[in-house]
Amino acid sequence: NDLYAVVGNPVSHSKSPRIHGLFAAQTGEAMEYTAIQAPLEEFAETVRGFFAQGGKGLNVTVPFKEQAWELADVRSDRAQKAGAANTLYLDESGRLMADNTDGAGLVRDLTYNAGVSLRDRKILILGAGGAVRGVLGPILAEQPAEVTIANRTVVKAQGLVSLFADDAGNTSLGAAGFATVKGPFDIIVNGTSASLMGDLPPVPDTAISDRTVVYDMMYAASTTPFNKWAREQGAEKVLDGVGMLIEQAAESFRIWRGVSPDTKTVMQELRPPMA
Numbered sequence: 001n002d003l004y005a006v007v008g009n010p011v012s013h014s015k016s017p018r019i020h021g022l023f024a025a026q027t028g029e030a031m032e033y034t035a036i037q038a039p040l041e042e043f044a045e046t047v048r049g050f051f052a053q054g055g056k057g058l059n060v061t062v063p064f065k066e067q068a069w070e071l072a073d074v075r076s077d078r079a080q081k082a083g084a085a086n087t088l089y090l091d092e093s094g095r096l097m098a099d100n101t102d103g104a105g106l107v108r109d110l111t112y113n114a115g116v117s118l119r120d121r122k123i124l125i126l127g128a129g130g131a132v133r134g135v136l137g138p139i140l141a142e143q144p145a146e147v148t149i150a151n152r153t154v155v156k157a158q159g160l161v162s163l164f165a166d167d168a169g170n171t172s173l174g175a176a177g178f179a180t181v182k183g184p185f186d187i188i189v190n191g192t193s194a195s196l197m198g199d200l201p202p203v204p205d206t207a208i209s210d211r212t213v214v215y216d217m218m219y220a221a222s223t224t225p226f227n228k229w230a231r232e233q234g235a236e237k238v239l240d241g242v243g244m245l246i247e248q249a250a251e252s253f254r255i256w257r258g259v260s261p262d263t264k265t266v267m268q269e270l271r272p273p274m275a
């Protein structure tokens with residue numbers, strides 16, 4: 001069997017082995033997928049060791065996505081722009097290839113699974129860290145009318161606006177602080193890690209109308225604090241990041257195996273029916 005793994009620290013919570021295990025069973029691909037906890041100072045050694053022993057592909061998670069990007073010999077265009085990589089593999093000549101499937105996963109979950117088109121829509125993105133940088137390119141490629149990046153540290157949002165100015169096309173791309181965003185928005189994506197601290201980005205209630213779709217890139221066993229707030233404001237649709245997680249995995253699987261897994265059935269297996 002071909003060997004794959006997710007590398008992170010910590011990694012025991014990762015759902016990737018389960019997801020890829022289901023993909024493999026479903027498609028009949030002869031592969032195994034495990035989790036590897038790399039010591040914080042030994043990411044490069046762990047990756048090199050894995051491939052030296054015949055490993056075929058790696059997913060990379062917190063806190064190593066930037067290091068994976070640096071380690072690569074060749075980066076896909078989308079990985080290049082994301083500044084981070086979540087998918088590694090070797091090409092025929094043994095070069096370490098890096099891709100980033102996070103943005104594609106988010107866009108696919110929104111457009112295909114949830115039926116929410118981004119084209120010509122007014123979008124608010126909360127946060128300006130690595131998670132947001134990783135998804136901006138694919139979001140802009142959908143040609144929204146407007147993308148506002150709001151962040152606690154506004155200068156970081158402005159930095160992303162500069163970085164992605166060339167990808168904006170006809171999209172009006174701007175930066176703001178949370179308190180000054182002008183809603184309501186068609187779509188709000190929460191890409192901050194505020195929920196980890198039990199915090200909410202202090203966005204005004206007026207950002208949400210009864211036609212707003214809210215997407216929290218985080219997920220948890222129960223509704224995230226951000227999505228709870230969005231529900232209370234009467235958002236039309238409230239989604240969490242489980243779909244993105246499964247779709248980014250599917251995109252990695254396609255890169256490695258050349259086969260598209262069926263994500264719907266995996267979605268049903270992973271998501272306990274919610275009230």
Ligand code: ATR
Pocket residue numbers: 126127128129130131132151152153156191192193194197199200201202
């Ligand atoms: P990630 O890889 O998850 O994006 P990151 O690069 O550290 O991690 O970025 C974290 C993001 O969450 C940043 O936008 C951060 O805001 P700052 O740039 O102002 O630090 C945001 N964030 C983290 N904790 C937050 C909180 N309690 N309230 C609001 N925003 C928060």
